Amino acid sequence: MIILSPYSSKLRTGATNPKNYHHWQVVVDVLVSMGHPIVQIGLFGEILLNGAKPAFGLSLAELTRMVDDPSCKTWMSVDNFFPHLCSHTKKSGVVVWSRSDPSIFGYPQNTNILKDRSYLRPDQFGFWHDCAHDLESFVNPAVVVNEVLSKCN
């Protein structure tokens, strides 16, 4: 089982969060086709990716137990709370970055996939609603799939 935390928090402006990865469905499709069950965590009301099993509204303790469970081979997410939560576990995961700097907000034990530092926003501590969602800032889904599979093996 692979845990997926696909979304960063919604912006008050209603705009797409610049940290949200738009290729998750492709990643899920590939991994499921290869026999890896995907459990999507998040909040009630969030869009469930096809092929993923929902596990919405779990508490932090429940999420931690799920990550720690031996059935969980790894986890994948964007830059949201989940890598911070998992940093308290012994299980590393794959984090897809775009405009935020993994050297500041990430954890070295994880596989932090950043396409290029040139996409990092200049003001790393500014408001996200001042930052545009840039499709070009993300890596190809194949990169993500490969890194996840390497964690599973």
Next chain:
Amino acid sequence: MVEKLFFLLSSYSMFDIIIPTKCVGSALEKLCESIQANTRATDGQLKFVAVGPTQPRVSWLKWIQHNGTVASAINKGISETSNPYVVILHDDALLLPQPPSRWLDQLKELVVDSKIAVCGPLQLNKNGTDYIHFFCAALSREVWNKVGPLSEDFPYRDYEIDWCKRAQKSGYAIKRTCDVKSANGYLTGDFQIFHKGGHTLNAQPEPTAIILSPGVVFSKVPPVRQTTPVTAHISTRGRYKTTLPLAIQSISLQSVVPQRLIIFDDGDGGEFFNDSVYSHLFNVLSQKGCQVDVVKGEGRGQVLNHQKAIDMAETTFIWRVDDDNSAEPNVLQCLLGHMDEGVGAVAPLVHFPWLTPHSLDISASGLISDVKCRQNVQWYRFSGIQSVEHLHNTFLFRKEAAQHGYPTNLSVVGHREETIFSHEMVLRGWKLAVVGDAITWHLRDPQGGIRLFNDTSLWQTDETVFDSWASDHGVKFNDYWLVVLDNGLGDHLAFSHVWPDIKKKADNLGKKLILSVCYPQVFVNETTISIADAIKLDPDIGKYNIYNFMISRNWNKSLVEAFRTMHDV
């Protein structure tokens, strides 16, 4: 001027005032000054006669030269005067401030009764004989002539016992003017006189001057005394014309009135008995059965007066009220209602007229360890009872629980005095409580009280004394370390890597941590407060913002490292 005064004095009624004196030192002159200040001109003839070996320096005194004992001097004085009534005054007595001639009126009221041989403020008993002390006594010349002069067998003392015994055997009564007690070197009660004692024509030298011990200078005794076992007291300075009358009025309007109010005048020199506002207030209190005593303070600050109140109070409970307090009418009744067994003191809420009090929250604490970093619960709004470890400003306490007394080593401003005093009760096993349903207004008048003192070093010195006291009593002050996580869930989770080390550091430093968060679920085993509560403790929460911290440092290391650096762990 003096001659004119003597003329005025001489026109009073039908008394001869006999003063046995050696005229050494200034005692006689001080007595004469007090007579001038407290005697009015009326009709009739009044003679002041000094009897002794030396001519007095007071020109309006008639002098009868006599070199003998006290008893013989009194006999000589009475034999050489002729008014129908005689007042004997010792030269070490002192009339205290009072309405004009009140002392004479009080004596006259009784002595004109043909059944009474002698009257005076102090009635005592020795070996079964009731007698009036002749340091101040009024007697009828008619009775004197029937009973006879003082016996020379009692030259310096006890002569009045013998005379009163003979008078009573002859069928006359003796009577005290009012309920006066002699205590702590001064008289308390409704006759305004001070008596040093032991010096009049004594073989021992007289004192060079009467040293007027601070004592009761005015009393208003009610016809029927309240039975409420409470003595209220106010220490006042500089508020005679501002908030003091309000404080007294609030006491007079209580649903339960104390049986005694002691006002310590610590420097105003207020003539309470001549002031119509105070006269009305005291009359109301008197009507309600409350005795009012005004005590001349020493000008050495409120703490000394608070201690004197404990010494003077004869009731189970003592209610300390500030001279800029105004208690709601239910306060005393409420406080008494919560004086359960084991409770040493109970305080009301203390509110300020210009400020709407908050409900109890994180910023309030009744713990002694929080006294330096959180607000007193008495300043908040709540219903029911809060158990606390120290009290502030005004409260009701048991005399029994106050045996330790007030601290004596504070400055004249007495900073922290009530904190020390009330917590000492806790250290002795008494409970303290604040009653949320009783409110006393603290007017905090900018004039008077401790605000008369501008030297901030007084407060600093007292704070040092307070710290030393705390150290001696094992009181550790909480030094709060506020941590505010006004940020996202991920930030909370990142911070939680650092939290254990912060706790260790706080423990080592003796600081108490307060953790303010947006996501308490991250810290399920910790006590946390909301960001709103954190703002009450420190309105400037921006300085706790990790993003501000990182921005100001052009941070390029990890978020967790930023938290570590921010908290130096």
